[in-house]
Amino acid sequence: MKLQTFREMIAVALFAALVAPAQLAAEELSNRGHHRYSVVRLGSLGGTMGGASSINNRGWVSGSSNLPEDQTQHAVLWRHGQTLDLGTLGGPNSSVSWPNHNRRTVVGIAETSDLDPLGESWSCSAFFPNSTGHTCLGFVWERGVMRPLPTLGGNNGYAAGANNRGQVVGWAETDFRDPTCIAPQVLQFQAVLWGPRGQVQALPPLEGDLDSAATAINDRGQVVGISGTCYRAVGALSAKHAVLWERGQVIDIGNLGGIAWNTPAAINNRGDVAGFSDLPGDDADHPNFHAFFWTRRGGIQDLGTLPGDTRSLAFGLNERGQVVGESIGSTGRRAFIWQGGAMMTDLNALVPPGSPRLLYANDINDEGEIVGQAQDSSTGEFFAFVALPGCDEDDDN
Numbered sequence: 001m002k003l004q005t006f007r008e009m010i011a012v013a014l015f016a017a018l019v020a021p022a023q024l025a026a027e028e029l030s031n032r033g034h035h036r037y038s039v040v041r042l043g044s045l046g047g048t049m050g051g052a053s054s055i056n057n058r059g060w061v062s063g064s065s066n067l068p069e070d071q072t073q074h075a076v077l078w079r080h081g082q083t084l085d086l087g088t089l090g091g092p093n094s095s096v097s098w099p100n101h102n103r104r105t106v107v108g109i110a111e112t113s114d115l116d117p118l119g120e121s122w123s124c125s126a127f128f129p130n131s132t133g134h135t136c137l138g139f140v141w142e143r144g145v146m147r148p149l150p151t152l153g154g155n156n157g158y159a160a161g162a163n164n165r166g167q168v169v170g171w172a173e174t175d176f177r178d179p180t181c182i183a184p185q186v187l188q189f190q191a192v193l194w195g196p197r198g199q200v201q202a203l204p205p206l207e208g209d210l211d212s213a214a215t216a217i218n219d220r221g222q223v224v225g226i227s228g229t230c231y232r233a234v235g236a237l238s239a240k241h242a243v244l245w246e247r248g249q250v251i252d253i254g255n256l257g258g259i260a261w262n263t264p265a266a267i268n269n270r271g272d273v274a275g276f277s278d279l280p281g282d283d284a285d286h287p288n289f290h291a292f293f294w295t296r297r298g299g300i301q302d303l304g305t306l307p308g309d310t311r312s313l314a315f316g317l318n319e320r321g322q323v324v325g326e327s328i329g330s331t332g333r334r335a336f337i338w339q340g341g342a343m344m345t346d347l348n349a350l351v352p353p354g355s356p357r358l359l360y361a362n363d364i365n366d367e368g369e370i371v372g373q374a375q376d377s378s379t380g381e382f383f384a385f386v387a388l389p390g391c392d393e394d395d396d397n
Contacts, residue, residue: 035389043083052371052384161216166196171213180229224264266317316363324361335361
C-alpha cells in the first residue's frame with residue numbers, strides 16, 4: 001500500500017549540524033550484518049510510473065505500471081523475465097497494491113465498465129492515477145484469466161491478500177447507507193474472506209465500530225486488518241483499531257497511541273504482524289504514523305524511522321521476521337529493512353554506488369528478495385525494482 005507523501009518541516013541548519021555525526025554512526029552500526037543487494041529494474045507498460053507490491057517464494061513479482069501518457073495503469077506480473085499485463089475487468093485501471101503471498105495466483109483490484117451509481121470514489125481511487133467514476137472490484141488472476149470477486153451487496157470491493165490455501169481477503173461494500181461515511185462515500189464496507197470454492201464470509205468489526213477491512217492472511221487462516229468508521233473508505237478513522245481475526249473472534253492488537261491510521265499490512269505463518277500506527281497527537285487528516293512489529297508475546301513495537309525522518313510505514317514481512325517499508329522525511333522517501341535486534345536500515349546504504357534511489361520496499365520473500373519502487377535520477381521515472389541479496393556487508397568479497 002502507498003499513501004501520499006506528506007510535506008515535512010525542514011530542520012534548522014544548526015540542529016542538523018549537531019545530529020549528523022550521531023546519525024552517520026547510527027546508520028553505520030545498523031548496516032552491519034545485513035546483506036548487500038543488487039538492484040534489477042523491472043519492465044513497464046510504457047508509462048513513467050510503476051511499482052512492485054508483492055513477491056512470492058517462486059520469485060513472481062506483481063504490482064502495477066502506467067500505460068503511455070500516464071492516465072491509466074494496469075496490474076502487472078513480472079515472471080520469467082517477462083512483463084505481463086494482467087488487464088482489467090472492463091474499466092480503465094487495475095493494480096496489485098498489497099503483498100499477497102501465494103504460489104499460483106495474483107490478487108488485486110480492477111475497475112469494471114460500469115459507472116458507480118452513487119458517485120463514490122471508493123478505496124481503489126487512492127491507488128489509481130485518476131479517479132474515473134467506475135466501480136471497482138477485487139480480482140483473482142490465475143492461468144491467464146482475471147475473475148471478479150463478489151461484494152457484500154454493495155457496488156465495490158477490494159482484494160488485498162491471499163494465502164496458499166486459496167483464501168483471499170479484502171473488503172467490500174454492503175447495501176447499508178452508513179451514517180459514518182463522508183461524501184462521496186455512501187455505503188458501509190466490511191472485511192471479507194473469499195474461500196477457494198466461492199465462499200464469501202464477512203469478518204465483523206470490533207464491537208461499537210461499523211466498518212472493517214482485511215489486509216493480509218497467512219496459511220493458518222489468521223487475518224489482520226482494520227476496524228473503525230466508514231470515513232472516506234481510505235485509512236484515517238477507518239483504521240481506528242488494528243485487529244486480528246482468528247477462531248471466529250476479532251481481537252484488538254493495540255496501537256502506538258494515535259486515534260487513526262492503525263493498520264496491519266502483513267502477517268507471516270508464525271502470526272507476527274507488521275504495519276503502521278499513529279502516535280499520540282494525530283488526527284484523521286494529519287497522520288504521524290510509525291512502522292510497527294507485533295507479536296503475541298511481545299505486543300506492539302515502534303520501529304521508529306531512519307535517522308532524520310519523521311514518519312515510517314511497514315508494508316512487507318517474511319517468515320524470518322524481516323520487515324520492509326518506507327521512511328519519510330524532509331529529504332523525501334527511503335526504503336528500509338528491519339530485523340529484530342537491530343535498528344531500521346536504509347536499503348539505499350546496502351546497494352552499489354550509482355544505484356537508483358529506492359523509495360519504498362513493499363514486500364520481502366523468504367529468500368530475502370525485496371520489491372518496491374525506485375526512481376531514475378536521470379529521467380525522473382518511477383519504476384518497479386527487485387533487490388537481490390548477495391554477500392554479507394562484512395565479507396571481503
